[in-house]
Amino acid sequence: MSVFNEFEKIKNEGLPQILVIFGEADDMVQELKGQILDFVNFEPTDLSQAYYDLTTTNANLALEELESFPFFSDSRLVILENLVNLTTVKKSVLDEKQLKRFENFLENPSSTTQLVLILHGKLDSRLKVVKKLKSQAYLLEATELKTSELIQYFGQVTLLKKNVLEKIAEKSNDNFSIMKQNIDLVQTYALGREVTTDDVEKVVPKSLQDNIFALTDLIFKGKIDEARELVHDLTLQGEDLIKILAILTNSYRLYLQVKLMQEKRWQEQQQVSFLKIHPYPVKLANQLVRKLSSDFLKKSLLELIQLDFAVKTSVADKAYLFDITLIKLTLKKV
Structure with missing residues (x-):
């Protein structure tokens, strides 16, 4: 089952209290990020929602969001991106004291707070906090899709025929982001009519x-x-x-x-x-x-x-x- 099939399952069953989107396939992580923001109808002005990129934001503000109770609604959604302390990347955005605060949240998460973590990289399974996170969270790992999974996914989100998608996948070397770009390219070229394999041959550049x-x-x-x-x-x-x-x-x-x-x-x-x-x-x-x-x-x-x-x-x-x-x-x- 592909990561997108897993995400569809989440949408049908409801967002878990703690969701972790992670993986070394960065284009897939970005795609899932866009989909989760669409799914929750994220709006920066909505006081029941908060998003923080921890590489550019004061981490204390983000942690305060996790620790606080919602004021204007029954629940609060907090989305944290780039909490690199949890990955194998040799960087950190939280100091020891801040990381302990995050760990405390995991030990006793508020029932009114939902957390989504978006991590660009591999989880460092050796860390105590990561072990705790794995026991608490629903993990959604972004991995490269096989040819059949690419064709299945883009067959669901576009109106392109299977033979057209197979040709685009071939010319995109099974790269998700390149295939997405090439689909946009042929659809723009076709101007609303049905895309053919000839269109793919004419428009998609040779790799x-x-x-x-x-x-x-x-x-x-x-x-x-x-x-x-x-x-x-x-x-x-x-x-x-x-x-x-x-x-x-x-x-x-x-x-x-x-x-x-x-x-x-x-x-x-x-x-x-x-x-x-x-x-x-x-x-x-x-x-x-x-x-x-x-x-x-x-x-x-x-x-x-x-x-x-x-x-x-x-x-x-x-x-x-x-x-x-x-x-x-x-x-x-x-």
């Missing part, structure tokens, strides 16, 4: 990973001029050669793994399960390496590893070194 697949396809086909031109275009767009090299090396490593699994007659689904990565690059890799030999891929991968070492240790221009290796790879016999 660097997609461009690297295109580059390797040109290399395998011996198209040196087009390959050099693509690298030149990528650097003009601001991509760093070392980053391109790192992704290219990882891609060749994937190609070799896929080729070895092809030789064992493994199906794509088996390969994905073993590699534990998104099915899309595995599918592309299978198409690219079908007519290549594993020996060719091993030698090519070695060239890239040697290039990485040369770029990091040689005084020669990295663009020159990259270009020389690109020519070698393109001229190498399949």
Whole structure:
């Protein structure tokens, strides 16, 4: 069950007295933050509600909200963000005395106060206060969604068809925030009409990973001029050669793994399960390496590893070194 399914359950059953939204997937934490604020109809002028970002607010004011009784309503909602003392981040916003006050609240929370904590990071389970929090609170951990969960979630919050969402997920490399941006992009382009997969192809920009697949396809086909031109275009767009090299090396490593699994007659689904990565690059890799030999891929991968070492240790221009290796790879016999 995804974190959004859990949140739907909370909305149906009612907000718990203490809710903790946390996780290292920051885009997911931000999304859940927006959803919780919408759910409680948060309004800064509402005296029964209070929100404090503890990185910019006097912590004593926030703690006073927790310790006080509501004046103008039967209950009070307090939302605290960035109480980093509770996470593995090596920072603090509460001193020892303030942290003890927070711990006292956890030991004896007022029945009229509801608390929502929004934490950007991992809970530090070694801490006594965190152990106490876990025993008292409903924990909602923001973790990266699988492809199927992304498609399910955006299928619920948009009117886009499943095949369109699958294509957007592929081109977004399963990144939640990028997928959200790309959905906004195609919907704006469609101007109210039904979005198609052709719209996605036209509007959603190629990721660097997609461009690297295109580059390797040109290399395998011996198209040196087009390959050099693509690298030149990528650097003009601001991509760093070392980053391109790192992704290219990882891609060749994937190609070799896929080729070895092809030789064992493994199906794509088996390969994905073993590699534990998104099915899309595995599918592309299978198409690219079908007519290549594993020996060719091993030698090519070695060239890239040697290039990485040369770029990091040689005084020669990295663009020159990259270009020389690109020519070698393109001229190498399949």
